[in-house]
Amino acid sequence: MSAEDTPKDYSESPINLEYFYTAGSATTRFLNQVKEGNIVGQGCPKCKAVYVPPRGSCPRCGVATDIEVPLTDKGCIESFTVVHIPIPGNPIVPPYVCAMIRLDGANISFLHLIQDVDIENIRIGMRIQAVWKPKEEWTHSLENIKWFAPIDEPDVDVATLRFQES
Amino acid sequence: MIQAGVIGVGQTKYDAKRRDVSMAGLVREAIDNAMLAANLEWDAIDAVILGKAPDMFEGVIMPELYLADAIGAVGKPVLRVHTAGSVGGSTAVIAASHVCSGQFKTVLTVTFEKQSESNATWALSPRYPYSPHINAGAGGYFAPFIREYIRRYEAPEHIGWKVAAKDRQNALKNPLAHLHIPGIDEKMVSDTPMLWEPLRYLESCPSSDGACAMVITAQDQVGSRNVAWIKGMAVRSEGTLSAGRDEVNPQAGIDCAKDIYNQAGIQNPFNEIDCAEIYVPFSWYEPMWLENLGFCDLGEGWKLTDKDATSIDGELPFNMSGGVLSSNPIGASGMIRFGEAALQVMGLAEDHQVEDAKVAMGHAYGGAAQFFAMWIVSSSLD
Ligand SMILES: [Zn+2]
Numbered sequence: 033m034s035a036e037d038t039p040k041d042y043s044e045s046p047i048n049l050e051y052f053y054t055a056g057s058a059t060t061r062f063l064n065q066v067k068e069g070n071i072v073g074q075g076c077p078k079c080k081a082v083y084v085p086p087r088g089s090c091p092r093c094g095v096a097t098d099i100e101v102p103l104t105d106k107g108c109i110e111s112f113t114v115v116h117i118p119i120p121g122n123p124i125v126p127p128y129v130c131a132m133i134r135l136d137g138a139n140i141s142f143l144h145l146i147q148d149v150d151i152e153n154i155r156i157g158m159r160i161q162a163v164w165k166p167k168e169e170w171t172h173s174l175e176n177i178k179w180f181a182p183i184d185e186p187d188v189d190v191a192t193l194r195f196q197e198s
Numbered sequence: 199m200i201q202a203g204v205i206g207v208g209q210t211k212y213d214a215k216r217r218d219v220s221m222a223g224l225v226r227e228a229i230d231n232a233m234l235a236a237n238l239e240w241d242a243i244d245a246v247i248l249g250k251a252p253d254m255f256e257g258v259i260m261p262e263l264y265l266a267d268a269i270g271a272v273g274k275p276v277l278r279v280h281t282a283g284s285v286g287g288s289t290a291v292i293a294a295s296h297v298c299s300g301q302f303k304t305v306l307t308v309t310f311e312k313q314s315e316s317n318a319t320w321a322l323s324p325r326y327p328y329s330p331h332i333n334a335g336a337g338g339y340f341a342p343f344i345r346e347y348i349r350r351y352e353a354p355e356h357i358g359w360k361v362a363a364k365d366r367q368n369a370l371k372n373p374l375a376h377l378h379i380p381g382i383d384e385k386m387v388s389d390t391p392m393l394w395e396p397l398r399y400l401e402s403c404p405s406s407d408g409a410c411a412m413v414i415t416a417q418d419q420v421g422s423r424n425v426a427w428i429k430g431m432a433v434r435s436e437g438t439l440s441a442g443r444d445e446v447n448p449q450a451g452i453d454c455a456k457d458i459y460n461q462a463g464i465q466n467p468f469n470e471i472d473c474a475e476i477y478v479p480f481s482w483y484e485p486m487w488l489e490n491l492g493f494c495d496l497g498e499g500w501k502l503t504d505k506d507a508t509s510i511d512g513e514l515p516f517n518m519s520g521g522v523l524s525s526n527p528i529g530a531s532g533m534i535r536f537g538e539a540a541l542q543v544m545g546l547a548e549d550h551q552v553e554d555a556k557v558a559m560g561h562a563y564g565g566a567a568q569f570f571a572m573w574i575v576s577s578s579l580d
Contacts, residue, residue, distance in 0.1 A: 041217055041218075042217055047257055051324070053326060053327060055327065055328075059327075059328055062328065063327055063328065076441075079441070081441030081442070082441075083439065083441065085328040085329065087328075087439060090440075090441070091436075091437025091438075091439060091440035091441075092437070092440050092441060092442065110342075110346075111342035111343065111345050111346040111349075112342055112345065113334075113337075113338055113341030113342050113345060113394045113395050113396075113397075114392070114394070114395040115334045115338050115393075115394055116391065116392045116393055116394070116395070117334075117335065117337070117393040117394065119319055119333055119334065119335055120317070120320075121320065121333075122333045122334075124332065124333075130332050130334050130338050130342075131342070132342050139441035139442070140439050140440070140441055140443075142329065143329065143330070143332055143339075144330050144332075145330065145332065156345065156346065156349055172327050173327040174327065174328055174329055174330055175327075175330050175331065177330070190346070194442060194444070195441040195442035196442065197442075
């Protein structure tokens, strides 16, 4: 029996979904600043935790994070992984480093890439700073930051990063 | 509160691609096996509780509607549960709670995933402007937590290989398991390519098609049936992006475990629980959950694994069925843990039965390790 004669019990039909993302007021405030090259976290009026990226409320207290907290683009690596697996459709070529970035003054981390360093030299607690795209490419996206790169400052003890209500 | 018990567990054969059945055929295979095990007629089922992971995994939105015939739900109340990867566990708890509350006498509960019909990594990776589109898969998300665990407690790298080999050795005793790898050992695991450091290929769960169903009934309906009594059950969740959260040892997991131990009157879980089916999709989650669930102190989990405490003939066997590392139809993976715990105390686990298992634990976690569901089942009511 040739391949054409084999009865086909399935067919592949890729679907393409387009969607609009509605940012809401808190994320809109954040993204408007990101477009200008600024990172502005948002603080909880009750427990004072600082969120970046802010999602509008403090999950600890259930209140709106209505305090604007300007931050620098420096921080440290809370933890990381080296990704070796090629994911179909992903333009980033393995191996690459995906890290939990903790900006100075923030109380949560977010995932971003680490580059401009030999992978074997990357460590938990390493100091890093954002590497931005050229200004004319800036848009309402955290991808305005290409990646984070190490800076020559002493490592941080990540145990000290845990948020404690004062 | 009304006492409830599991009187039937039904599973499918797990495989990478179950092209011999549709989604409806897949869930029905598990349900038929559960109904047969429970020795019940359809009239006895008062409601159907269905769970699965995100609808985008197959691209079929609200599949519980299209599946109404296959799950025997026409004309009966249906409830859909959705808590990401923990959903199999949450669905079991929700189903049992409808019996314990007196709302229904007998419920059928079913969970499934047909991963071959879509691409879970794609479904999990929509592009949002507040986050770079890294798209590294679930392992890329969990690997940093694992690295932090290893750093915190100075755990040696062979622990991960050991868990991966042990669960796959158990899978060889379970004909339904997706992965059957003859001769699997630590060396074979450590020789496989690195995917997400420190996780190697064989330290990661497969992607499977499969379904699991259970029939849960009230004490006065049990009759002479073999039953796994539900002695404690709970769900907990925590904010993914909450300041102060410890992703290595989530508070929601600690609280959920304490709750079920209290309900079941368990003071020392390590001594009083005979075996456990714990959600371990990546090898290192075994030692991490040993600690999180209070089986040992912080930093001691990897030592228990290292001295074979969790092997099938150890002091506290973990994942006798082969676990999530051997079969991972995501939406069903939690319910398989709960169902396998029930099979152990019913004495029906066949080749992967733990001798004299009287008290067993089922556990599931999901999302960004922020959803938890657990239960304790026992062979006796008192
Ligand atoms: Zn707060």
